[in-house]
Amino acid sequence: TCSAADQQTIVIGLAADSGCGKSTFMRRLTSVFGGAAEPPKGGNPDSNTLISDTTTVICLDDYHSLDRTGRKEKGVTALDPRANDFDLMYEQVKAIKSGVSVDKPIYNHVTGLLDPPELIKPPKILVIEGLHPMYDSRVRDLLDFSIYLDISNEVKFAWKIQRDMAERGHSLESIKASIEARKPDFDAYIDPQKQYADAVIEVLPTKLIPDDNEGKVLRVRLIMKEGVEFFNPVYLFDQGSTISWIPCGRKLTCSYPGIKFSYGPETYYGHEVSVLEMDGQFDRLDELIYVESHLSNLSTKFYGEVTQQMLKHSDFPGSNNGTGFFQTIVGLKIRDLYEQITASRVKAPVEAAKA
Ligand code: ADP
Ligand code: G6P
Known part of the structure; x- marks a missing residue:
């Protein structure tokens, strides 16, 4: 017998601050499932989604309700719940979980704008990764398993220096400043999610x-x-x-x-x-x-x-x-x-x- 319930998508949440190893973790995870995940073929080259035979990984930045300019104008960071559309996140994750395809928005990290949506079909395993997978209780209740990557400030700083200073030419002071600027919102909205993981x-x-x-x-x-x-x-x-x-x-x-x-x-x-x-x-x-x-x-x-x-x-x-x-x-x-x-x-x- 093959009821709809047999095919229900399993949903995994992966939370962490950006630059804390989520993509690396995803590469290890999809490899265990037997195939590397790749960006959708023929779609928007700036899509944040990764797809393998079994697994689709979506990035929750796609649910930003405020684009880069909007955030600047309102003076809110991407970590602030007011910059994110949790109603849409909930509706779409719920739809996918029950076997229904959705048109998911795309947040373009290059332009800082919201691009036209892409079609997401229900996979066997859906991973939602990003800043807030366990923030909204409705979304949290849809998760079959949740993971939080908790990188201490000292280590976050060391990794950022390695990447942003060595590879992107930022100064030590600007790296310090950007971590400090994010910290209040990180402490208020991101870090508390670990209690649910x-x-x-x-x-x-x-x-x-x-x-x-x-x-x-x-x-x-x-x-x-x-x-x-x-x-x-x-x-x-x-x-x-x-x-x-x-x-x-x-x-x-x-x-x-x-x-x-x-x-x-x-x-x-x-x-x-x-x-x-x-x-x-x-x-x-x-x-x-x-x-x-x-x-x-x-x-x-x-x-x-x-x-x-x-x-x-x-x-x-x-x-x-x-x-x-x-x-x-x-x-x-x-x-x-x-x-x-x-x-x-x-x-x-x-x-x-x-x-
Ligand atoms: P995210 O997807 O959360 O932004 P990435 O997986 O792309 O994070 O990792 C961002 C950077 O952080 C890497 O390029 C690397 O410099 C550093 N990094 C991530 N994981 C580790 C690790 N386990 N050990 C050392 N450095 C790491
Ligand atoms: C994404 C990331 C955030 C990052 C933001 C940049 O949403 O997930 O961690 O802060 O982009 O925001 P900004 O307002 O600087 O463009």
């Missing part, structure tokens, strides 16, 4: 080097909510225990400052969570298999799948540390969630018929 990837400066402020070596925490249907948190050695592990030695090459893993239960915004932490970086990516073999509930399809994914994309930012490692793991958990939801829908009508 099923998984948070927190990126902090290392604790392995005293007073490090380079932002090269990172301490990354994967915060996984307990009790989420179809999502079984990953664990290290023994589920629910508190563990500290330095894997450097015979099986793993570690140069200064080494690698340290931690794992254990915690409370996060009043929710029970499990936290897996990795501080430091890998010298040799193929040795990741040693760490992978000590983790459980990874939702891999074969031994070494995490390591294989990491090796495949070793050129992506964060491949030698916890950012790439945990993004890959979350990708596998989403694939598992998708498969479980799909399986439960096939079973449900059979159960109903028996009753």
Whole structure:
């Protein structure tokens, strides 16, 4: 039997400030699903959408209700809810989720204007990525799974310097100023969304080097909510225990400052969570298999799948540390969630018929 419910689109929300690694994460995710996502063929070259066989990624900037000039005139930033059309976002995500195509607007990042809309057909998996996927409670309730990329100020600053100073020729002062200008709205409208996320990837400066402020070596925490249907948190050695592990030695090459893993239960915004932490970086990516073999509930399809994914994309930012490692793991958990939801829908009508 093939009811409409069997084909319902699964919706994933990915929230983060811009320049915090959302596109990199999306590339890792779609790779786990077996195909790179590409811009729609024959459409607007400035479209923000990415499409693969299974997955469509839409960028929530497309729901800006105020264009660049409008924002300037009204004195609001893109992070301000008043610059975004949540009614339309809700209606369109809901339509796609129930199998109906929509004409989604396009925010043109080059011109700062709203372009004519593009047709979005319901995919198997819809990812909505951007500043506000969990801001509006109606949109939030449509999400089957949500992720928040939480990049600490120190690290955000280091990444911005690397990109905007080294690659775009901005000055240190102007980078500082632009981060400061965004901060009040970021704190008011973006950051609070992390309390709703099923998984948070927190990126902090290392604790392995005293007073490090380079932002090269990172301490990354994967915060996984307990009790989420179809999502079984990953664990290290023994589920629910508190563990500290330095894997450097015979099986793993570690140069200064080494690698340290931690794992254990915690409370996060009043929710029970499990936290897996990795501080430091890998010298040799193929040795990741040693760490992978000590983790459980990874939702891999074969031994070494995490390591294989990491090796495949070793050129992506964060491949030698916890950012790439945990993004890959979350990708596998989403694939598992998708498969479980799909399986439960096939079973449900059979159960109903028996009753
Ligand atoms: P977004 O889509 O959120 O704007 P990107 O994935 O395009 O972010 O990343 C923006 C920039 O941030 C990258 O070009 C890189 O300089 C830096 N960056 C992102 N993720 C990482 C990472 N895990 N480690 C180091 N730098 C990163
Ligand atoms: C997009 C991004 C924002 C960014 C904005 C630029 O909407 O998601 O993070 O701030 O573009 O806005 P501006 O008003 O400077 O053009």
